[in-house]
Amino acid sequence: MxxxxxxxxxxxxxxxxxxxxxxxxxxxxxxxxxxxxxxxxxxxxxxxxxxxxxxxxxxxxxxxxxxxxxxxxxxxxxxxxxxxxxxxxxxxxxxxxxxxxxxxxxxxxxxxxxxxxxxxxxxxxxxxxxDEEKEDKExxxxxxxxxxxxxxxxxxxxxLDADIAVTVQTEESEEQRQLQVTGRGEFQGETFQLDAQGGAPSEALEQGSRYPVTIDASLGDMRLGFEGESLNIYRLEALHGDIEFTAPDQAQLTKLTNLLDQPGLTVPPVDLQAELNHQDERWALENIQANAGSSDLSGSAAVRLTDTPQFDVQLDSEQINLNEFGVAEMLAEKRDPANRERGAKVGVEQSTEEKQQEQEQEQGGEEPSWDQRMSDMLAPLRDYAGNADVQVGELILGEARLSDLALQGSLESGRLQIDQLNAAQDSGGLGASGWIEAQEDTIRADLTANLDHLNLGQALQPFGMEQLGIVDGQLHGAFDGDALRISDTQLSHDKPEQELHIQAQIMSREVPDTEAPGLHVEGQGTRQGEGFEFNLTMGPLLDLKAEDQPYPVEGTLTSGETRATIDGSITQPLELKAFDIRFDIAGPNPAELNPVTGLSLPDLQQYQASGRMQLQNQLLRVTDLRATIGKSDLSGDVRVDFDGRTMLWATLHSNQINTNDLIKVAEAADTADQQDPEQFKSPGEVFDHEPLDFQVLGQIDAEIRYRADNIIAKDIPMNDVVLDASLDEGVLQVKPLRVGLGGGDVSVDGELNAREPALQGDLSLSIKQVNLTPLLESADLPQLAKDSAGVLGGKGNLRFSGESVAELMAGLDGVIELAMSGGYLDALAVEVVGLDAGEALVSAVSDDQRVPLRCTYVKADAEDGLVTMENFYINTADTNIIGGGTINLATEQLDLVIKPNAKDFSVLSADTPVELNGSLGDPKVSVLTGSLVAKGIASVVGALVAPPLAILPWIETGTGEGTGPGCRQALQEFQQPQEQ
CATH class of the missing domain: 3.30.700 (Glycoprotein, Type 4 Pilin)
Structure with a gap:
């Protein structure tokens, strides 16, 4: 104006x-x-x-x-x-x-x-x-x-969306002549009004005259009043008077801050009274009495508008609540890019600096180093000078509260001198002094701090550092733009919620053949009552101008009998962008580290692991991996790419795997899962309704190749393992998973799709030449292995979908076929079917409790959880047994009939059918006689329609026929009486 x-x-x-x-x-x-x-x-x-x-x-x-x-x-x-x-x-x-x-x-x-x-x-x-206008022209x-x-x-x-009209009029009386100014209009959709009075207009042009000015202006609910005088008002050489400003509407103030390029900043209702003084280049507010929301301020603030503006601030406040100004939300937006994106959608604009940084990154520019970013952030310090003396009774930001805050310092030539910085926090606090200087592309600093039970997590919560604990001690550090030097530093760190306590001595140390000092950190601590010690040394530290220059790090960590060593280098350690480290860790049991690490490592036998870890351009490599856990070993290479969607590549090999070691890992995982599976079952149910969680499949992509040469398993005679698997956006493909078992092998190919809440799967199963004798012997069933075991073969294709095991079984589709040659019926039936069912079946077939098996064949077809027994065939020396029926996996109900066909018709008992029904959890077995025989015969008609000869094309693959007399011969013998 x-x-x-x-x-x-x-x-x-x-x-x-x-x-x-x-x-x-x-x-x-x-x-x-x-x-x-x-x-x-x-x-x-x-x-x-x-x-x-x-x-x-x-x-x-x-x-x-x-x-x-x-x-x-x-x-x-x-x-x-x-x-x-x-x-x-x-x-x-x-x-x-x-x-x-x-x-x-x-x-x-x-x-x-x-x-x-x-x-x-x-x-x-x-x-x-x-442009040549001279402001000082008279x-x-x-x-x-x-x-x-x-x-x-x-x-x-x-x-600015402004439309204002002002009228100017001189009014005269015998005593005086005055200038009257009246303005009306709109600004940013708000009503604008102005009423101002001045002295005689000619007095405004008089050199050295003091011109009286009274202003009463309003914009919406905001009001500005001024009453004072000006020296040479046309140039505003001097101005003195009382100023009042009130703004009860927070929405109007927020709109005004957006015009001032401060998006996201909100201002609570304001009430300000002060004395305005302007002389030449100096502007000052004195005798300030201000309130903004629950915050208050008193004192004075002045600025001298020279080429380098100089300020002088002396302020006192009982409370400043920065939360009411939206500062906590602004910090949260900067920490979380997703929040910033959401904020932009609702009209919160990014600053010009943020936009420029994003554009540079999109154009492939390298992200600046931390000291460059600090220099950019503190760059305004180079444009100002002055002194500050600020006293605040309580400062509130986020959940952080600091009391008795006192700051005394000065700013000159880009150097912020902190003469005193004190703050109290509950029963603790801090005191600091020193200086920090913003240079063109880096910073320099020399700071000393005394920390007295300071809760850093609480103090720095608005900056997203809630995880930090309580710190005591002294810290002195200096940064000269090339290296950080720390001296006379002893710190203790406590996190009571984790029962963690650390004491450390930190100091810089000279490194041979280098100019910059390294760092030595030594100390001890306890976690959950378990003690540990650490000793780390580093090479030239924080040589951050050469961003590709790594510096060495080596040291040890011991806890009880566990010892870990590292030796390597880290590039830009404050940001952990790259490192190359060899590691070696050994101990009696990983679980012993749980109190120290806070992890849930399994309870295993003695272990050791070593290898090399490298991180470059968000690609993590683990090479030369050598690990042993108990009697198991693992070696190979692993790569993880964190650029974009996480991708894992792993090529692993084991000379020997002891399944007891793996069982302990699984037991530890089960123990960690606190949910009781029985709560998802109704009484008598076999399949539970607990929702399956396969979210982990959608979090990363992977390509895995694993080979194990020898498997030591007490309960299962496995030989080797081959696994080739890939994971792509929630779809797991296994081609194949092959396990050597009982002299033969079991192979599974398939796909699991976890992209939707309901898991979808398609599996292909192949069983070849699996000898049950060693399988049963390893399961501590030697008699069963001797009298009943044969050679098993089979194949199947299954499809399923569901969000729980019960849903998966209820929607099962597919076909499965199994064949076995050799063995005996008596012990096998008792062991597999159950004592009552076995005795019933053996009694139905023969008076002899030891019936030799020549061939067994089962084929089942499932559709929507309903399993139909298409073929059930057992060939013995004097009897062929056929069966049929259904198993409803959705309702968990059985309805099966088994009917023997005697080759020697003198054995009358051989024609007695056996019925299995009831639930899977509690099946019922009965022998059908008399009037019930017709029902038993009707139950197996479905099986008779598809005679056992249907298996002949498949049996020729030799999956179960290669041992014993063979199913082909048995089927031919079964077929001859029917043709006579």
Missing amino acids: AKLGRILLIVLLVLLALVIAAAVAVETRWARGLMEDQLSQRMEGRAVNIGDLEIDWGFPLGIQASDVQIANADWAEHEQLLSVDALDVTLKVGPLFRGQVALGTVDLQQPTVHLARREDGTTNWDALTP PPVQPDIIRIRDGTFTYRDEA
Whole structure:
């Protein structure tokens, strides 16, 4: 507003000077035209018109002009930038003889000025403010009396959404002459009002005069009041008075902060009273009494607007609550890119600096180092200077509360000198002193801090560091732009919730053949009552200007009988962007580290692991891996790419795996799962309804190759294992998983799709030449292995879908076929079917409790959980047994019938069917006799329709036929009596 007033004043004074020159020269139309042309040239070609020009040749000399106009920009709404209906000027004749111009009276009637600014920032007054404008130029003339009648000033700004009209009028009485200014309009959709009074307008031009000013302005509910005086108001050389500002509407204040390029910052209702003082370049608010929400402030703040602005702040506050200003939310947005993206969607704009950084990253620019970022953040320090003395009773940010905060310091040439920084927190606190300096591309600092039971997690919670604990001790560090030097530092760290306590001595140490010092950290601690010690040494530390220059790190960590060593290098250690480290760890039991690490490592036997870990460009490599756990070993290479979606590659090999070691791992995992599976079952159910959680399959992608040469298993005689698997966005493909078992092998190919809540699977199963004898012997069933075991073969294709085991079984589709040659029926039936069912089956087949088996074949077809026994066939020396029926996996119900067919018709008991029904959890076995025989025969009609000969094409693969007399011979013998 002041600048626009000066523009108007300069235009009027130039106009007056030209009119005076014209009056002295000649009173002709030709002279007026010459003056119009000259003034137009000064206005960069704007058209200038002067209507009538008259001179009253007397004492004093009078000049009258009418219809004075200066054209507006061609894009502006109003035709004229400036117009004056009438201008009446009197000149004192005496000074003219001395070569001076002295004005008596200047009378302006209906002066009108229309100012405008477009959306792109273009203004219609650019021609009035040339670059060579001298702000310190004195007004050429100072009239004794200035009268303004019905003056109008309008301002329209598309960028600021402003439309304001101001009227200017002088009022006279016998005692005084005053300037009255009244403004009305809209700004940012809010109603604007202005009522201002000043002294006589001519006094504003008097050198050294103190001009009284009273202002009462409002914008919506915001109000600004000022009552004071100004020295040379047209230049605002000095200003003194009382200022009041009230803003009860937080929404209006937030809108104003957005205009000031501070998005996200909110301001609670404000009430401010202060004394405003301005002298030359210094602006100051003194005797401040301010409230913003629950925050208060008193004291003084001054700034000297030189090339390097200098401030002087002395403030006191009982409480400052930064949460009410939205600072905590702004910090959260910066920590979480996802939040920042969501914030942008609701109108929270990113700062210009953030946008520029994102554009640079998108264009492939390297991310700046931490000291470069700190330098950029502290860059404004290089533009200011001053002193600060701030006392705050309580500072609140997020959940952090600091009390008795005191800061005394100064700023000069980019160096922030901290003479005193004290703060209390509950029963602890901190004291610090030193300096920090922002240079062009790095920082320099020298800081000393005394920490007294300071809860860092609480203090730094707004910055996302809640995990930090309580710290005591002394810290002294210096950073010279190349290296960090730490001395006289002893710290203790406590995290009570984890029962963790650490004591450490930290100091820099000189490294041979290097200029920069390294770091030595040594100490001890306890976690959950278990003690540990550490000793780490590092090479030249934080040589961050050479971003690709690693520095060495080596050391040991011991806990009980467990010892770990590392030896390697880290690049940019504060950001852990790259490292190359060899490691070796050994101990009696991983579970012993659980109290120290806070992990849930399994309870295993003695272990040892070594290898090399490398991280570069978000690619982690583990090579030369050698590990033993008990009697098991593992070796190979692993790669994990963290750039974008996590991808894992693993090529692993074991010479020997002891399944007892794996069983302990599984038991530990089961123990960690606190859910009781029985809560997802109804009484008597076999399959539970616990929701399956396969989210881990969707979190990473993987390619895995694993080979095990020898498997030691007490219960299962496995030989070797081959696994090739891939995981792609929740789809697991296994091609194949092959396990050597009982002299043969079991192979599974398939796919599990966990992209949807319901798991979907498609598996192909193959069983070849599995000898049950060693399988049963290893299971501590030697008699069963001797009397009943044969050779097993089979194949199957299964499809399933569901969110729990019960749903998977209820939706099972597919076919499975099994064949076995050799063995005996008696012990096998008792062991597999159950004592009651076995006895019933053996009794139905023969009086002899030891029935030799020649061939067994089972084929089952499942559709939507309903399993139909298409073929059930057992070939013995004197009997062929067939069966059929269904198993409903959805309802867990059995309905099966087994019918023997005697080869020797003298054995009457061999024709007695056996029925199995009831639930899977509690099956019922009964022998059908008398009138129930017909029902038993009807139950197996489905099986008889598809005679056992259907297996002949498949049996030729030799999966179970390769040992004993063979199913083909048995089937031929079964077929002959039927043809006779």
